[in-house]
Each structure stands twice: as C-alpha cells, then as structure tokens.
Amino acid sequence: MDSPIRVLHVDDDPDFRELTAELLERENDRFTVSTAPGPEAGRERLESAEFDCVVSDFDMPGESGIAFLETVRADYPDLPFILFTGKGSEEVASDAISAGVTDYLQKAIGSEQYELLANRIATAVDQYRTARELERQNDLFEKAESIGNVGAWEYDIVTDTSYVSDEVLRIHGLDTDEHLTPEETIEYFHPDDRDEIRTAFRGAIDDGRAYDLELRMRDADGTQHWVRTRGEPQSEDGDIVRVRGILQDITEQKRREKKLERQNARLEEFAHVVSHDIRNPLQVASGKLEIARQTDDPEAFTQAEEALARIETIIENILTLARHGRTVDETEPVQLQEVAQEAWETVETEGLNLSFDTEVELAADSDRLRQLLENLFANTVEHGDGAHTIRIGEIQPLYTATRTSGDTTTGFYVADDGGGIPEDIRDEVFDSGFTTAAESTGFGLAIVAQIAEAHGWDVTVTDSYDGGARFEFTEQPAGGAD
Incomplete structure (x- = not known):
C-alpha cells in the first residue's frame, strides 16, 4: 500500500515530539505527523481532524497513556494506537494490552528505534485499512444479497462441510445463527421438485455438471416461494473438490411473469372479440340496414338496432375486463x-x-x-x-x-x-x-x-x-x- 498515513504523536516533551515527527517522516515519505502535548490536546486533535494512527507516551502529567488509550477506544474502537514509552515494564505492557493497545514499543537511543516504530506504524495502519476494506466489502455483499434476495452457498466435497450466507438462511425462514446442510436444504423444496434438485446437485458433484433451475420452496413458516438455484462445480488437479452457487428468491419475478402472461392472454381475448364477436353483429347490422334502405321494412331496422345494442354490450364487457384485470x-x-x-x-x-x-x-x-x-x-x-x-x-x-x-x-x-x-x-x-x-x-x-x-x-x-x-x-x- 502506498497511500498517505496521518499520524498523531502525543508526548509532553516538546523536543522529543519534534524529533520523533522529523525522524518518522524521514523514514517513510507516506507519513504526515501531527503532534499534541498531552491527552486532552490529543482528543481535541482527533475531533478536529482524521488520523490513521496514534502514537502516545505513557508517563505524562495528569493522565497516563493507558488512560488516554481508554478514552480513545471509547470513540475509535479500531484506530491503531501504539504506546511509545521510555518507562516500560511487564505491568505497563499488560495494562496496555488489556486496554486494547495495537502495539507497544519502548523508547531507545539511536535511529534504529525510529525505523522500527515507522515499520510498526505502517504495518498497523495497513492491517487496519485492510480490515476496514474487508468489512466494507462484506457489508456491501450483505446489502447486495438483501436487495437482490440472493444468497451464496458452498459445499466442500473433501471435508463434507457446507457454508451458507445469511441471506440463504433468511430465504429459508431461519435465523442467521442456524446451520443448513445440502440435504436439509433439499427438504425445503416442494415435494414435486425435490428429485430435480437432488439429481442436479449429485450431477454437479459426480460429473461436474453446472445447473441453473427455477423451483418451488416452502420456508420454515410454510410460506411458498419461487427460487432460482444455481450450482457451479470447482476442480483442483482434475478432481471436483467443491460446489459453489447461489439461491435467489424470485417470487416477485414469477408473479410479474404470471401477470404479464395474464395481460397477454387478455390481449389475445380482446383481439378475438374484435375480430370475431364484434364482426358478426356488425355484419348483421350492416346487412339489415341495407335491406331496410331497399324495402323500408321496420323489422329490418329493429334487427339492426338489436345488433348494434349487442355490439355496445360487448364493448362494455371488454372495458370491464380491462378495468378489473388490474391488481x-x-x-x-x-x-x-x-x-x-x-x-x-x-x-x-x-x-x-x-x-x-x-x-x-x-x-x-x-x-x-x-x-x-x-x-x-x-x-x-x-x-x-x-x-x-x-x-x-x-x-x-x-x-x-x-x-x-x-x-x-x-x-x-x-x-x-x-x-x-x-x-x-x-x-x-x-x-x-x-x-x-x-x-x-x-x-x-x-x-x-x-x-x-x-x-x-x-x-x-x-x-x-x-x-x-x-x-x-x-x-x-x-x-x-x-
């Protein structure tokens, strides 16, 4: 990693603060070192600016480095904090570890100690950033799972162990601290779909065949869902060692598809009505009006009116179907x-x-x-x-x-x-x-x-x-x- 590192150095000795800042920035050009004369000033700096690491003395007037560490941990539980002190002992080190110190280093004469301190700071900050990035990725993964109603799972063939993400458990209607094996998962599928998923899963393990299925599932409360389940076998040295896949709740998608099918069916019905049911009485009305024009037969007019009334009824029914077809x-x-x-x-x-x-x-x-x-x-x-x-x-x-x-x-x-x-x-x-x-x-x-x-x-x-x-x-x- 080569991004800048912002360091806050807290020490009551002004000459030592200045020396430490100068040597640290010389050791690593990623460092920008700010200083504070004591814990109170250090807290003020932390509130007004963002830092990647705190380096603090232990023996300071009014408040020790351990007490300062405890207040920092209350607001910044994971921020790297290195105790850099000239007064070292096993008791101080033990107290610092109990308070959640990231690292502990004693002051010593010579530039080698500052080189060691610089390495400790860089290592602590890089680990901190890596952990935050992993946490961020996991958070994004969980949000993506939740938004997409899709969870991930893995079955290790060699160890006969399985892993499922929280969203998989939620789709099953289970608490996120529960465990779920492949065979237990199969039992949640609709009885008519279990043979299909069991055959697909065995095919992935035995023959390396991937699968992508849309099946019915009932969760722990008995509520039925449509799910998409995919399995992808993975090999090492020519042998299938695991199967990884996803489980996605597609109930809403299925409902939309069903609604679209119904709408298409209604369109076909309307087309049939327009092309057939309306055409017949329209032809009757047209024919009877032609007869009426030629013969002035009152009965022909009456029959034409009846045909037109039938057309009006059919149109009203079509409009009713269109209105009541909506959810x-x-x-x-x-x-x-x-x-x-x-x-x-x-x-x-x-x-x-x-x-x-x-x-x-x-x-x-x-x-x-x-x-x-x-x-x-x-x-x-x-x-x-x-x-x-x-x-x-x-x-x-x-x-x-x-x-x-x-x-x-x-x-x-x-x-x-x-x-x-x-x-x-x-x-x-x-x-x-x-x-x-x-x-x-x-x-x-x-x-x-x-x-x-x-x-x-x-x-x-x-x-x-x-x-x-x-x-x-x-x-x-x-x-x-x-």
Missing part, C-alpha cells in the same frame, strides 16, 4: 352480506331469493366485489334453469394431518339450486366469450374470474348441495403456485 392495490374490511344486498338490488332477479348461511367479513375492494356478485346473480338468472334461491356463506377451515391452524384455507361461496353446470365445461366457463346461450355475450363469468384474480383469489365451480352451481372463492397460495 387490487387497496382493500378494506367489508361485510359480504351488505355488499351482496347492494348487488342484489341492481340485478333483475325475477323472483329469485337471496339467503345467507353465515356472516362473512373479508378484505376486498367493495366496488369490484359488488360487480363480481352482480355477474354471478345475473348468471343464475340467465342460465340457472329452475333456480329459486341463491345462497352465500363461508367456506369453513379444513384441517388435515398435514395442516396446522396457520395453514388452512378459507373463503366464501355463492351457490344456487338451479340446473348446475355440466362437469365437462367447468374449465371453460370462465373463458371470455364462452357461452351456452346464443343471446349471451359470454363475458359474465370471465369478469368474475378477473375480479377474483385481481384480489388474489382462486375461483372454482362445482355442484351445490341442492344440485345447482356453486362458485367457491379462496385465497391463492403464497408464491403463486403449488
């Missing part, structure tokens, strides 16, 4: 019964009854939730042949041998007692444009699915207890997939 950013506690009553009043229910099995409170955007319920009520009116009652209630927690009270799924349902939905089309009823009625636009349940997804809910359809359709809404699992 819900803010929710509030809402009473499902109250929102359902408001939705009920806006739909022509034609003699249907609304019943509540339980009171349900949930976090939601009340406006979007009302739109969801309106569409479900309208769906029953339009397709629930023979339905008399729509029932709303809570899906009770389900406890199993593998679930604890903190790992249950709850939600709500909307069910009717009509004709139900055939099992072979249940996967299609939420697709935009899908309908079993010629006069329907096929967007009602697609909007329901979009609103549910925006809230982070899964929606499924099954049979109700009365034989009709039952729509169930439950929270999506953390991480976006099981």
Whole structure:
C-alpha cells in the first residue's frame, strides 16, 4: 500500500515530539505527523481532524497513556494506537494490552528505534485499512444479497462441510445463527421438485455438471416461494473438490411473469372479440340496414338496432375486463352480506331469493366485489334453469394431518339450486366469450374470474348441495403456485 498515513504523536516533551515527527517522516515519505502535548490536546486533535494512527507516551502529567488509550477506544474502537514509552515494564505492557493497545514499543537511543516504530506504524495502519476494506466489502455483499434476495452457498466435497450466507438462511425462514446442510436444504423444496434438485446437485458433484433451475420452496413458516438455484462445480488437479452457487428468491419475478402472461392472454381475448364477436353483429347490422334502405321494412331496422345494442354490450364487457384485470392495490374490511344486498338490488332477479348461511367479513375492494356478485346473480338468472334461491356463506377451515391452524384455507361461496353446470365445461366457463346461450355475450363469468384474480383469489365451480352451481372463492397460495 502506498497511500498517505496521518499520524498523531502525543508526548509532553516538546523536543522529543519534534524529533520523533522529523525522524518518522524521514523514514517513510507516506507519513504526515501531527503532534499534541498531552491527552486532552490529543482528543481535541482527533475531533478536529482524521488520523490513521496514534502514537502516545505513557508517563505524562495528569493522565497516563493507558488512560488516554481508554478514552480513545471509547470513540475509535479500531484506530491503531501504539504506546511509545521510555518507562516500560511487564505491568505497563499488560495494562496496555488489556486496554486494547495495537502495539507497544519502548523508547531507545539511536535511529534504529525510529525505523522500527515507522515499520510498526505502517504495518498497523495497513492491517487496519485492510480490515476496514474487508468489512466494507462484506457489508456491501450483505446489502447486495438483501436487495437482490440472493444468497451464496458452498459445499466442500473433501471435508463434507457446507457454508451458507445469511441471506440463504433468511430465504429459508431461519435465523442467521442456524446451520443448513445440502440435504436439509433439499427438504425445503416442494415435494414435486425435490428429485430435480437432488439429481442436479449429485450431477454437479459426480460429473461436474453446472445447473441453473427455477423451483418451488416452502420456508420454515410454510410460506411458498419461487427460487432460482444455481450450482457451479470447482476442480483442483482434475478432481471436483467443491460446489459453489447461489439461491435467489424470485417470487416477485414469477408473479410479474404470471401477470404479464395474464395481460397477454387478455390481449389475445380482446383481439378475438374484435375480430370475431364484434364482426358478426356488425355484419348483421350492416346487412339489415341495407335491406331496410331497399324495402323500408321496420323489422329490418329493429334487427339492426338489436345488433348494434349487442355490439355496445360487448364493448362494455371488454372495458370491464380491462378495468378489473388490474391488481387490487387497496382493500378494506367489508361485510359480504351488505355488499351482496347492494348487488342484489341492481340485478333483475325475477323472483329469485337471496339467503345467507353465515356472516362473512373479508378484505376486498367493495366496488369490484359488488360487480363480481352482480355477474354471478345475473348468471343464475340467465342460465340457472329452475333456480329459486341463491345462497352465500363461508367456506369453513379444513384441517388435515398435514395442516396446522396457520395453514388452512378459507373463503366464501355463492351457490344456487338451479340446473348446475355440466362437469365437462367447468374449465371453460370462465373463458371470455364462452357461452351456452346464443343471446349471451359470454363475458359474465370471465369478469368474475378477473375480479377474483385481481384480489388474489382462486375461483372454482362445482355442484351445490341442492344440485345447482356453486362458485367457491379462496385465497391463492403464497408464491403463486403449488
């Protein structure tokens, strides 16, 4: 190292201070030596300027070099401090070491002692700077790990030992003082992904094959994450001796990818609607208007108006899908019964009854939730042949041998007692444009699915207890997939 070194020399003898400063700067041109006549003046210099090392006498009036060292250590715990004294003894040396002195050197006649002191100063400062640089790099590494949600790990094949950084432990939901072996790590992966990571890890050890995988993992609390795990084998003298890699939490990235996939799917749906669903009634309207111009047939005008009204309905549904496709950013506690009553009043229910099995409170955007319920009520009116009652209630927690009270799924349902939905089309009823009625636009349940997804809910359809359709809404699992 060749950077300048700023030295503060504290000694009550003015002639010795001047001599020491002159000889030190002569010994090493990196040195710039400032002086102080005692500990109090030394502390003032330390407060007003920055120094790389303190050199202090021991025997000074009013305050010893050991006492001065103790006050310096209170504010500058790692600053190099060399006791350079003419009064040396084993007791002084022991006290100095206890107080945290960096080095201890006795004064002596001759220039050789100043050469030795200069070497001790340079060594102490270089070690101090190296330690600070290493600390800074470690701090930057830890911050980079935290910001990027990425941790590092290493497995030593020869010694069968492993190391993981703090961020790896945090991704696993563990405290940073815990230990984690490769086999223990594998157990945190989703059961369906364990064979893949185990095979990849063995391939790195046995055959030197690097791997880069995106897999699912559950942390110590049972929360699911998506992680990227990479392993890079390293060799010495032709033998694989270790595997090093990274583990990165990519849950948010996966969510963004999933959101982008949904947006692309909606764009495709909109393109289909524009190219097909709107084109058909537009052609009908155009044809009927041509007939009306030629024949003045009132029925042709009526049919053209009906076709244009259908186009308007389709466009409104497209706009609704676009609005409700966005993620819900803010929710509030809402009473499902109250929102359902408001939705009920806006739909022509034609003699249907609304019943509540339980009171349900949930976090939601009340406006979007009302739109969801309106569409479900309208769906029953339009397709629930023979339905008399729509029932709303809570899906009770389900406890199993593998679930604890903190790992249950709850939600709500909307069910009717009509004709139900055939099992072979249940996967299609939420697709935009899908309908079993010629006069329907096929967007009602697609909007329901979009609103549910925006809230982070899964929606499924099954049979109700009365034989009709039952729509169930439950929270999506953390991480976006099981």
